Structures are given as C-alpha cells and as structure tokens.
Amino acid sequence: MAKTKAERLADIHAEALKDFDNIQTAMRDERIQCLEDRRFYSIAGAQWEGPLEEQFENKPRFEVNKIALSVMRIINEYRNNRITVDFVPKDGSTDIELASTCDALYRASEQDSGADEAYDNAFEEAVGGGFGAWRLRNVYVDEEDDENDEQKIVFEPIYDADSSVFFDLDAKRQDKGDATRCFVITSMTRESYKAKYDDDPTNWPKSIHDHEFDWATPDVVYVAEYYRVEEVRETVRIFQDLAGEETRYTRADFEADESLEATLLATGSIEIGQKRVMRKKVHKYTLSGGKVLEDHGIIAGKHIPVIPVYGKRWFIDNIERCMGHVRLAKDAQRLKNMQLSKLAEISALSSIEKPIMTPEQVAGHQMMWAEDNLKDYPYLLINPVTDQNGNEQAVGPVGYTRSAAVPPAMAGLLQLTEVDMRDILGNQEAGEDMQPNMSGKAVELIQNRLDMQSFIYMSNMSKAVKRCGEIWLSMARDIFVEEGRKLKGMERDGTPDTYELMTPIIDQDTGELTYRNDLTRASFDVAVDVGPTSSSRRAATVRSVTGMLQLATDPETQAVLTSLAMMNMEGEGIGDIRQFFRKKLVRMGVVEPNEAEQEEMAMEAQNQQPDPNAMFLQASAMEAEAKAVKAQADAVKAQADTEYRIAQTAETKADTLKTLAELENDEQRLALETAEKLTQTVDQAFDVATELPQG
Secondary structure (H helix, E strand, C coil): CCCCHHHHHHHHHHHHHHHHHHHHHHHHHHHHHHHHHHHHHHCCCHHHCCHHHHHCCCCCCCCCCHHHHHHHHHHHHHHCCCEEEEEEECCCCCCHHHHHHHHHHHHHHHHHHCHHHHHHHHHHHHHHCCEEEEEEEEEECCCCCCCCCCEEEEEEEECCHHHHEEECCCCCCCCCCCCCEEEEEEEEEHHHHHHHHCCCHHHCCHHHHHCCCCCECCCEEEEEEEEEEEEEEEEEEEEECCCCCEEEECHHHHHHCCCHHHHHHHCCCEEEEEEEEEEEEEEEEEECCCCEEEEEEECCCCCCCEEEEECEEEEECCEEEEECCCHHHHHHHHHHHHHHHHHHHHHHHCCCCCEECCHHHHCCCHHHHHCHHHHCCCCCCCCCEECCCCCEECCCCCEECCCCCCCHHHHHHHHHHHHHHHHHHCCHHHHHHCCCCCCHHHHHHHHHHHHHHHHHHHHHHHHHHHHHHHHHHHHHHHHCCCCCCEEEEECCCCCEEEEECCEEEECCCCCCEEEECCHHHCCEEEEEEECCCHHHHHHHHHHHHHHHHCCCCCHHHHHHHHHHHHHCCCCCCCHHHHHHHHHHHHHHCCCCCCHHHHHHHHHHHHHCCCCHHHHHHHHHHHHHHHHHHHHHHHHHHHHHHHHHHHHHHHHHHHHHHHHHHHHHHHHHHHHHHHHHHHHHHHHHHHHHHHHCCCC
16 A cells, blocks of 8 residues: 555655764764864864863963964965866867856856855865855745746855764765765754744654754754655657657656657657666755655755865765864964963063061051052152060061062973974965065965965865856756746856857758757766956956067057957956957957847947948949959850851751752652653563464
C-alpha cells in the first residue's frame, strides 16, 4: 500500500534528524574552533576568554590585536582583486556568442542581488575562522504580480556559516559537488516561530530529546533548510526521421504533447533505440525538530545551491578539518597580551618611591599627603618625634618603597613573541620597505612576497566562485526559458545591455531555424579570472595607453589610443564622456558593438539626411556606370548582329546546296523513268512480232 504524503514526510523528517546528528557530532569540535577563531580577532575582550580570564580577573587585561590587522590585509587584497566567472565553450570554438551572453547575465545577477556582500562575508569568515558560505536562490521578479511567472537568480550571504552550514559526511570534494545532503540552520525566537509556522515546540514528541542537537531551547528554536539530491532514472527514446537524423525524446516531452508519438509515426519517423540515463534533481524542505514545516518541491538546477569556501582544508582521521589565518597565532597573541599587561601593571603600581612614616609623623597631615599628587604642594609637613626625655628630634622617613624590577626574561620574551607573530602572520611591515628610489624589480619582489601570504585563500575562493558559476548556469537553464523575454546584461566594463531570449534565426550554414540566446542548450565549462577590480584595471589601462601614445606616430593610431584612454578614465561625472568615446571607437571599428549599439547605428543610418555633395558624386558615378553599361550593351548587340549575319549567310548557302542536290536528284529520276519506258516499248514490240503467222 502506498504511503500517504504525511507518512512520507514523517519518514523524511526522521531520516533528516538522524543524518544531521551524525554530521553535527562529527563536525562539532572543528566548527567550535572556527567560531572561537572568529571571535578571537574580531570581538574586543575575546582574546582573554577561557582560563586566562580567571587568572587575570583582578588585573589589567590589555589587547594589542595584531591578528586583526593581518586578517584585514588579506581581506583588502581580495577586495582589490575580485574573482570573476567566465563561461567557456566545451569544444573551445562554438557557441561563443551564447557564452558571452551567459557572462553578461551572470554579472547582472551579481549586481542586482548585491553578490559582493555574499562574497565578502564568506571570504572573511573563511580567512578568520576557516569556513564560510553563500547560496543562490531563484525568486520571482515581481512577487506581488500573480500573473508574472518570470524568475531571477539572487546571491544571498549565509552568516555564521561555521555554525549553520553542514554537508553530508560522504562529500569529500572541496566545492561539495559530490554532496547529496545539506542543512542550513537558522535560529528564531519562540514567539516568531509560533507565529510563522503555527507550531509549538512544547507539543513536539518526546523522542526529539533523544537527538544530540537541541532543536529548541528556552530562548530560541532552530529551523533548517534541508536540501536533498534525488537521482531519477529515465528512459530516453531515440527516433530517426526519413532524412536519417536522430532525435531524442524524454517522458516529459511525450507528457507535454500527447500527440507527439502519433505525429512522429505519421511523418515516417521510426524508433531505433532507447537509453537509460540518470538525472539529478534537488528537493528542498524546511523542517524543525518537530516536523517538516514546508515541502518546497524540486528547485531549479541539478546542484545544491550552497557554495562553501575554506581558508585551509584537509582530512585527518576521515574528518574534514579547516582553519583560517588566526588559529596558529592565538597562543603568540595571548602571550604578548599577558606580557604587556604585566609590564603595564608593574609600571602603574610603582611609578615613584613612597616614604614610609610612623603614625605620629603624619597625624593631622594625612589629607595633605593624600592630595599631594593632585595639588602639588611646594612642601609637605610631618610631626616632630620626641625622645624618652620629651625632647623633639628631626627624624625623616623610616624608609622608602622600592619600584618593582622588570623580570630580566620579560624583555627577551617580548622580542621572541614579536618574531613569532611575524613568522606566523607574515611580515606585514615588508610593504614599508618599499622606498621611492627603489627599482621596479625590487618592488615587484616585495609585492610578490606579500601576495604569497594570501595566495591560498585566494585560490580556495576561486574554487568556490567556479562552483558558483556551475550552479548558476544549471539554474539559468531551467528558469531563463521564456521566448522573447528580455534580460539585463552587464558588460565587462560595467556597461548595461539588454538580451532577448530565444530569438528565432535562420542558420546560414544549414538553413534550419534556430534560436539565439537559447540557454536551454547552454553547456559550458566554467573558468575563473583572479585580477584587480574594474576600477584598478581601468587605471592600469590608462597608464599603459598613455605610455604607448609616446611611441605612436600615425595620427589614426593616436586618435584610437586617446579615445581608449578617455573611455577608461575614472572620476566624478565622467560617465557621459566615457560613453561618447566608446561610441567613437565603435564607429571607427575598434570596439565591437553590442546589440543596443547595433540597433542604434542602424536607426541612425536610416534617418540620416543625404549630403548634397555625396548625392552629386553618387549621381555622377551612377551616370558613368550607366554609360559604361550602355557601351557594353552596344558592343554585345554589334557582336550579336555580326553573328546573326554570319548565321544567315550559312543558312542561304545550305539552301543553295540543298536545291542543287534536289535538281540533281530530279534529273536522275527523269532519266530512269525514260529508260524504263523505252524498255517497256521494246518488250511490247517483241511480243507483237512473236504473235504474227509464219509465211
């Protein structure tokens, strides 16, 4: 008997809680360290958390946070060298136009949804703690319009990814392309949870307390987005038409068009085979500790739309372990904080030597001595001391307090700690070694040394961005399918453009009807480009072009270089100028026009008023061309007349010969007839003679 929907969801819920327990139990210690690392460098006072806090409870606790400066340097390096996606045709040559369209649509999706926030948050969490993540979602373009079914792809940050994102333990790839399960945990207050899902955690079954993870606490309730990859085996039927071409159809094709099979058979197509294929689909659920709250069904694309990024990552004891830039420097940072705090305590508590008096000496003058550090009296009074005979004696202080001596080992230890932190975090002061009179080679070597300290983080981020491009393309193939739909694209230089999907065109090679910007057939490899930001690239382009201007002597080349430099200039209110010089380069044939510019140029050509001089020259050229054509026609006619006369002469000669031949034939026939008649006459005479009587 088939299970009901409620029973099926209950089984999925039980399986999900069990899977999450196994994942969370295995990853708990690693993820806690990631969270502690992020707190250590980013929250004031967090560097004293733990046993040190109790030991220095009543003592100064200073922080000189050098780790935060090192982390920020790596983050700034990334923000100045953004990583971009580039879709590349699998065979390296075809579908270049469609690949460029996908590039532009991807950049537009990034801009419209604020992808930089998602990237920056994930990278910072990966560098600080070791693990970060972001996700992609397909949403309606206008959720308030019930008749508009168009969707778009948005990039969303996932905060505290080390505490909220968990993949199944069998996923070993760094980009989690082999994952079949994923949980994204968020917390809600009990009141918000009850209002949104109409569910009370107090009514959950008691079995929920048997799980390792506490899904409900007195303060918060945890809700999970649960992504589950479902593999479906499907039969593809292969038909061959009368021309011998093969076409493959799935069950969905026949379900969408019930008359498809009858049409194929009627047109002479025959089924020549079938193939079993495996297709992946992603099912999304929202669940809590009590039940499945919502079944979202199959989502766009065939990949889990959650992209992880790691600082440093490896497997040890079959457990995925990761860390960022902080963990190895924590002990050195703690040691430095303790030393500086102790040194500050010594300096603060014993800055001057204090006299030691007897009570009789300061009796009545206590306030004067106590306020001396504030009012700075010119002198201080003490009472005289009397001897046994009652005589006053001038006696000074009994003694003085002594300043605490700095331990000899502390100075050396401070230097060693500083060296250790430089070795672990990287020598951030190396950039200060660059002097104005240094050679370009020396500057390049110093910059390369600084870049190598952040290279592993940039490399791991590029792997995550590459995976993001693969997921985006898979989703785009499912949701960007409307014929004639117009989407905004973004060129590499930041210029917006419009792309129309599924535009019908005739293939010039085959003559068949195809579609331009058909993303359903977009199957590309994804490459990533790590480089400076668009602004930095423009500045570098201007510097290079300016240098080339000094070498160029051709006026046309100088005009091109000048326009290129102006097109890449940065500044307030320079956008219109850049657009002007771009149009100029397009008209010169230097820059390839986009679709909007092509349409604009075509309209200008149609609406442009003719130039009188150009019209006169054109008319003169047409007149000369007409005369040349007429002269050629006359020559052809003369030649044709000559050939006609020759043909007429030949025909007359042939008639004459024919007449002569006919005359000769008539004379011969007459002679034969005469001879035949003479013969007949002779024969008749002979017959008459033979019939006469003999005498």
